[in-house]
Amino acid sequence: xxxxxxxxxxxxxxxxxxxxxxxxxxxxxxxxxxxxxxxxxxxxxxxxxxxxxxxxxxxxxxxxxxxxxxxxxxxxxxxxxxxxxxxxxxxxxxxxxxxxxxxxxxxxxxxxxxxxxxxxxxxxxxxxxxxxxxxxxxxxxxxxxxxxxxxxxxxxxxxxxxxxxxxxxxxxxxxxxxxxxxxxxxxxxxxxxxxxxxxxxxxxxxxxxxxxxxxxxxxxxxxxxxxxxxxxxxxxxxxxxx
Amino acid sequence: xxxxxxxxxxxxxxxxxxxxxxxxxxxxxxxxxxxxxxxxxxxxxxxxxxxxxxxxxxxxxxxxxxxxxxxxxxxxxxxxxxxxxxxxxxxxxxxxxxxxxxxxxxxxxxxxxxxxxxxxxxxxxxxxxxxxxxxxxxxxxxxxxxxxxxxxxxxxxxxxxxxxxxxxxxxxxxxxxxxxxxxxxxxxxxxxxxxxxxxxxxxxxxxxxxxxxxxxxxxxxxxxxxxxxxxxxxxxxxxxxxxxxxxxxxxxxxxxxxxxxxxxxxxxxxxxxxxxxxxxxxxx
Amino acid sequence: xxxxxxxxxxxxxxxxxxxxxxxxxxxxxxxxxxxxxxxxxxxxxxxxxxxxxxxxxxxxxxxxxxxxxxxxxxxxxxxxxxxxxxxxxxxxxxxxxxxxxxxxxxxxxxxxxxxxxxxxxxxxxxxxxxxxxxxxxxxxxxxxxxxxxxxxxxxxxxxxxxxxxxxxxxxxxxxxxxxxxxxxxxxxxxxxxxxxxxxxxxxxxxxxxxxxxxxxxxxxxxxxxxxxxxxxxxxxxxxxxxxxxxxxxxxxxx
Numbered sequence: 001x002x003x004x005x006x007x008x009x010x011x012x013x014x015x016x017x018x019x020x021x022x023x024x025x026x027x028x029x030x031x032x033x034x035x036x037x038x039x040x041x042x043x044x045x046x047x048x049x050x051x052x053x054x055x056x057x058x059x060x061x062x063x064x065x066x067x068x069x070x071x072x073x074x075x076x077x078x079x080x081x082x083x084x085x086x087x088x089x090x091x092x093x094x095x096x097x098x099x100x101x102x103x104x105x106x107x108x109x110x111x112x113x114x115x116x117x118x119x120x121x122x123x124x125x126x127x128x129x130x131x132x133x134x135x136x137x138x139x140x141x142x143x144x145x146x147x148x149x150x151x152x153x154x155x156x157x158x159x160x161x162x163x164x165x166x167x168x169x170x171x172x173x174x175x176x177x178x179x180x181x182x183x184x185x186x187x188x189x190x191x192x193x194x195x196x197x198x199x200x201x202x203x204x205x206x207x208x209x210x211x212x213x214x215x216x217x218x219x220x221x222x223x224x225x226x227x228x229x230x231x232x233x234x235x236x237x238x239x240x241x242x
Numbered sequence: 243x244x245x246x247x248x249x250x251x252x253x254x255x256x257x258x259x260x261x262x263x264x265x266x267x268x269x270x271x272x273x274x275x276x277x278x279x280x281x282x283x284x285x286x287x288x289x290x291x292x293x294x295x296x297x298x299x300x301x302x303x304x305x306x307x308x309x310x311x312x313x314x315x316x317x318x319x320x321x322x323x324x325x326x327x328x329x330x331x332x333x334x335x336x337x338x339x340x341x342x343x344x345x346x347x348x349x350x351x352x353x354x355x356x357x358x359x360x361x362x363x364x365x366x367x368x369x370x371x372x373x374x375x376x377x378x379x380x381x382x383x384x385x386x387x388x389x390x391x392x393x394x395x396x397x398x399x400x401x402x403x404x405x406x407x408x409x410x411x412x413x414x415x416x417x418x419x420x421x422x423x424x425x426x427x428x429x430x431x432x433x434x435x436x437x438x439x440x441x442x443x444x445x446x447x448x449x450x451x452x453x454x455x456x457x458x459x460x461x462x463x464x465x466x467x468x469x470x471x472x473x474x475x476x477x478x479x480x481x482x483x484x485x486x487x488x489x490x491x492x493x494x495x496x497x498x499x500x501x502x503x504x505x506x507x508x509x510x511x512x513x514x515x516x517x518x519x520x521x522x523x524x525x526x
Numbered sequence: 527x528x529x530x531x532x533x534x535x536x537x538x539x540x541x542x543x544x545x546x547x548x549x550x551x552x553x554x555x556x557x558x559x560x561x562x563x564x565x566x567x568x569x570x571x572x573x574x575x576x577x578x579x580x581x582x583x584x585x586x587x588x589x590x591x592x593x594x595x596x597x598x599x600x601x602x603x604x605x606x607x608x609x610x611x612x613x614x615x616x617x618x619x620x621x622x623x624x625x626x627x628x629x630x631x632x633x634x635x636x637x638x639x640x641x642x643x644x645x646x647x648x649x650x651x652x653x654x655x656x657x658x659x660x661x662x663x664x665x666x667x668x669x670x671x672x673x674x675x676x677x678x679x680x681x682x683x684x685x686x687x688x689x690x691x692x693x694x695x696x697x698x699x700x701x702x703x704x705x706x707x708x709x710x711x712x713x714x715x716x717x718x719x720x721x722x723x724x725x726x727x728x729x730x731x732x733x734x735x736x737x738x739x740x741x742x743x744x745x746x747x748x749x750x751x752x753x754x755x756x757x758x759x760x761x762x763x764x765x766x767x768x769x770x771x772x773x774x775x776x777x778x779x780x
Binding site for chain 1: 466
Binding site: 136138139141142143144145146147148149152156157160161164237238 | 641
């Protein structure tokens with residue numbers, strides 16, 4: 001690999017295109033860590049937000065008014081306010097409350113994960129709820145009249161169908177979540193944007209780094225979109241829709 | 243196709259909504275009066291908490307709010323100005339980009355597709371940074387030097403994703419006009435350009451209006467991002483005010499105050515959008 | 527109201543007595559009583575409204591009743607308590623709906639197999655054999671691996687009938703099963719039902735197909751406003767209705 005790195009060093013010396021993230025071991029490691037952080041943030045938040053979405057959708061189907069109202073207000077609060085404000089609220093607001101004697105108990109990365117998961121989770125609750133309610137009542141009646149209990153009908157028929165129906169909207173949301181991880185920059189989480197800003201202030205290669213960054217996000221988001229489309233295709237209910 | 247639809251129209255409606263949302267770039271804002279009341283409640287609670295900790299030497303919470311309101315207002319005006327300009331620039335550029343997307347010439351179509359997807363895949367914050375750092379701080383045009391202040395660069399940075407999303411909205415609207423319209427125009431001897439401008443576009447405007455207004459509401463909420471790149475919008479001003487006062491109990495009161503302003507501005511837009519959506523509901 | 531047939535020849539397998547049902551404040555069924563003998567075919571006709579479909583759903587236990595009794599085979603449907611009883615009832619009476627009742631994410635064969643495997647916990651291999659036989663019976667063995675979205679309306683309904691038969695019921699309920707179909711496909715579904723009836727299945731149908739009712743029913747019941755207005759063998763009801771309301775309805779639909 002060393003000859004490859006050396007070529008980029010030559011590139012810098014001859015043309016000024018400073019891709020230090022490739023020829024310099026330290027910067028290479030930094031950028032890789034930033035990239036991994038972005039991936040980790042995205043993956044963790046995706047998983048957590050789906051869990052929150054499923055839990056919230058389930059609570060919204062309950063008969064008790066109080067839990068339903070709580071979930072309703074949670075959704076309204078988190079989907080109608082800027083995610084940046086939510087992030088500040090968690091980190092500065094709640095963070096100062098949770099501060100221990102020897103500094104904060106919850107790291108900024110953790111707050112970013114919590115905040116973004118709740119942000120995407122709010123949309124997921126709506127998405128899953130809409131999916132569950134889109135399953136026709138007659139289908140559930142048919143299941144019941146075949147002897148399925150409420151829970152069995154849910155597990156074998158309603159939930160699989162609701163999931164497939166929700167998939168397009170869910171994919172929109174998850175792709176958006178990957179893009180929103182950049183907000184963690186504002187609370188100094190060392191994800192790709194933050195790390196890149198550190199590199200360009202050290203190496204003074206702003207244009208190159210910005211282009212690299214744009215390209216990386218383009219590829220990353222493009223990859224996620226492609227994966228989601230493939231998934232949607234695999235989960236398609238044959239004969240439904242176009 | 244089956245005579246007995248396999249899944250209810252509700253499922254198809256959801257798929258369509260997801261498709262529209264994809265064009266919009268984010269989930270539409272659904273603001274209601276109850277949200278405003280909730281915010282107001284938060285604000286009152288915040289004031290209450292702060293007021294409870296006011297001693298004899300400190301001014302009351304309401305006095306502090308009133309004192310700083312002009313500063314916050316100036317910041318808010320910035321948010322609005324940025325949102326107007328970004329929307330205007332993005333709409334004009336996006337319109338032509340969307341038209342290019344369905345051009346009959348393949349390279350134009352391909353170029354438009356690439357541009358749209360490039361700017362849709364990029365996070366808004368990264369585009370902001372891009373414009374902030376790479377646009378010159380002044381430009382020479384015909385011998386005069388025009389300075390480009392930070393907030394202009396931020397506006398351009400926000401105009402880029404708006405342009406991509408408007409292009410998708412325009413494309414969606416044009417494609418939703420049935421081909422029979424094109425055929426009818428063709429048989430009346432309109433050429434392609436006349437058909438486009440005189441027949442198709444006027445019908446599109448109605449369909450584009452609700453998602454376009456939704457996009458504007460989302461954009462306005464997103465203008466707070468400029469605080470990260472050093473523009474003095476309402477968010478930065480709020481943070482400065484809070485650190486100037488250095489009274490942490492004012493946090494909730496001030497932030498909910500700022501959010502109330504945003505709500506007061508976005509709520510009428512959101513309501514109007516809902517009304518337009520109902521009025522222009524496309525009957526397929 | 528009982529028919530002449532069950533004066534000793536075949537005992538009633540379904541008996542309703544003074545059934546009242548309300549959704550909230552609205553009374554949907556206001557004192558319905560009739561019985562169906564084993565192997566009998568009963569068609570319920572009447573103006574559009576919730577009454578007829580609700581009636582079927584009461585017989586099946588999907589909808590609770592406020593007053594009266596419903597007996598299906600050895601079960602008192604209105605008094606079922608445990609899950610085991612409910613499952614046992616489902617083995618006696620099965621229902622086919624007007625639409626959206628096949629599970630779209632499963633193939634035709636899987637649709638037919640689902641209930642016996644998951645509810646009755648029968649051996650999947652045996653269930654598979656029986657399912658294929660049932661699909662052959664309704665003429666769809668070639669489509670067993672097709673998904674409902676790939677089938678026509680009539681084919682979907684036939685799969686739905688096969689699926690209901692998989693539970694080996696004594697009584698089959700049909701809720702306007704041809705109302706959503708194209709005229710060409712109506713025939714194939716009606717033929718399937720005809721075949722079942724000829725094999726001795728007890729059938730209760732809510733239908734608008736008057737010709738079918740005339741041809742196959744042992745008894746036609748005309749309901750309106752949640753009550754039975756008139757009930758008679760088809761020849762009598764269609765040609766010589768005794769009630770004014772029946773006459774008015776028939777003149778509109780025939």
